Amino acid sequence: MKRQLTLVTLxxxxxxVLGNLLMSGCTKEGPxxxxxxxxxxxxxxxxxxxxxHSPDGIEIAATQFQLxxxxxxxxxxxxxxxxxxxxxxxxxxxxxxxQFGTPATFSLNTTTNxxxxxxxxxxxxxYGEITCSTCHSSIHATYGxxxxxxxxxxxxxxxxxxxxxxxxxxxxxxxxNLCVKCHQPRPLTASAGxxxxxxxxxxxxxxxAVFYDAAASGNKLRPAYRTHVHYGSVGAIYAxxxxxxxxxxxxxxxxxxxxxxxxxxxxxxxxxxxxxHTFSAxxxxxxxxxxxxxSNASASSDxxxxxxxxxxxxxxxxxxxxxxxxxxxxxxRNPDRDHNLWYNNTTNRYDGYLNIYDPINNPSGPDxxxxxxxxxxxxxxxxxxxxxxxxxxxxxxxxxxxxxxAIINFQLCLRDYSLGIHNYKxxxxxxxxxxxxxxxNAI
Numbered sequence: 140m141k142r143q144l145t146l147v148t149l150x151x152x153x154x155x156v157l158g159n160l161l162m163s164g165c166t167k168e169g170p171x172x173x174x175x176x177x178x179x180x181x182x183x184x185x186x187x188x189x190x191x192h193s194p195d196g197i198e199i200a201a202t203q204f205q206l207x208x209x210x211x212x213x214x215x216x217x218x219x220x221x222x223x224x225x226x227x228x229x230x231x232x233x234x235x236x237x238q239f240g241t242p243a244t245f246s247l248n249t250t251t252n253x254x255x256x257x258x259x260x261x262x263x264x265x266y267g268e269i270t271c272s273t274c275h276s277s278i279h280a281t282y283g284x285x286x287x288x289x290x291x292x293x294x295x296x297x298x299x300x301x302x303x304x305x306x307x308x309x310x311x312x313x314x315x316n317l318c319v320k321c322h323q324p325r326p327l328t329a330s331a332g333x334x335x336x337x338x339x340x341x342x343x344x345x346x347x348a349v350f351y352d353a354a355a356s357g358n359k360l361r362p363a364y365r366t367h368v369h370y371g372s373v374g375a376i377y378a379x380x381x382x383x384x385x386x387x388x389x390x391x392x393x394x395x396x397x398x399x400x401x402x403x404x405x406x407x408x409x410x411x412x413x414x415x416h417t418f419s420a421x422x423x424x425x426x427x428x429x430x431x432x433x434s435n436a437s438a439s440s441d442x443x444x445x446x447x448x449x450x451x452x453x454x455x456x457x458x459x460x461x462x463x464x465x466x467x468x469x470x471x472r473n474p475d476r477d478h479n480l481w482y483n484n485t486t487n488r489y490d491g492y493l494n495i496y497d498p499i500n501n502p503s504g505p506d507x508x509x510x511x512x513x514x515x516x517x518x519x520x521x522x523x524x525x526x527x528x529x530x531x532x533x534x535x536x537x538x539x540x541x542x543x544x545a546i547i548n549f550q551l552c553l554r555d556y557s558l559g560i561h562n563y564k565x566x567x568x569x570x571x572x573x574x575x576x577x578x579x580n581a582i
Contacts, residue, residue: 236258
C-alpha cells in the first residue's frame, strides 16, 4: 500500500511539473520582485508568436511554399552527401558557403597539374531540404520577434567563370543575389586538358579554330551527351554576363536588369498556384503590372509577351538547325514532354544536351541517350562489349570554336526558360551573333 501511494504521489508530481512547464512556455517571466515576491507577468508568449505565425503571416507563406519546387523537388535527397552539388541543392551546404564565403575560384593542384574547383563544402554539411531557414538565416534565433533577414544579398562571383565575373542585381537591396547564388550556370571545364574553366573569350575571338577533333591532340574537352551548362542559366542571362560574346549585334541589357528584382515577379501577389512563396511566375502577371512598370501585361499581350517570346523561339530554332554536321543535329531532341522541361521552347523539342550516344542510365538522373547519333569519345567501362562496338560505328564529332560557343549560348538561352522575358536584348544578341559566327564558318 505504501509503495502504491508513493507511485501515485510521484505521478502527480510529474504531471504538476509538466503542467507548469507547459504553461510557462506560453508566457514570459517578469523581473523578480522584492523579498522573493513574484514580479509582474511578462508579455504573453502566444501573442509574441502570433506576430509572425498568423494566418496572413508565416502560416500563409508556408502554405504557398508547399507548391514550390524548392519544397517538393527531390534534389535535396539525391544530392545529399555531394560536396560539389550540395551548395545549391541542400540547405546546410548552402548556408555554409554563405557563412564562410566559399570562393568560386579554381586552384592549380601542383601534384596533379590540374585545376580543381574551390566551390565545395565539407561532407559534414551535405544534407537538408530547403526550408524557411535556408533563405532566412535568423528565424527562431531568439524567442522574440523573428528577424527575416536573407541569408545573403552579397554580389555573386560566378562559378562558370572561375570567379572572374560577378553578378550583382542591385534592385531591392540586392535581394535577387540570394536567388542568383544558386540559379547560375555550372562551369564547363577542360576535361581533356588541365581541368580549368573554358576560356569563353578565346572561343569568341577565334571562331574558326578547331575546338575538338577526335583525331587530333591538344583537345581541351571531350564532348559527351551531358556536356552542358546545367540548368541554372537564369542568373547569367538576367544579369547579361553569361554568354560567349561573338562580335556583331551590341550586347545590351533590357530594363529588367537594372530596375527589377527576381522577387518583383516571382513573389508577386498570388494568382492561382503562382506568386508569393511558390516563386513561380507562370500565368501570373501581378508583378509585371505593379509599381508602374506595366499596365496591361498578360498572356494575350503581343508587345510585352507573345512577340518577344516568338522572336526568341525563332532564333533558337534557327540556331538549333545551324548546329548540324552533314544535316545531322548536334543538339539532342527529346519529344518526351514529361522529361524535357524546355519542350515548348523550340519546334524540334531540343533539351540542350548533345546528340551523342550514351546507353547507360544513371538512376539519379536522365544520363542516358541510347539513340544518340554521334560517337561517344569516352565510352564507360560499364558499357557492354556490344555497346562499345556499336559506338565505334557512329560518326565522330568535330567542333570549331564557333560551334562550341554557339552550343553554350543555345543552352543558356534555351534553359533560361522565359524565352527572352528575363533579358530580351541580351538573349537576342547572343543568339543572332552565334548564328553569324556559324555562317562565317559554314560546314
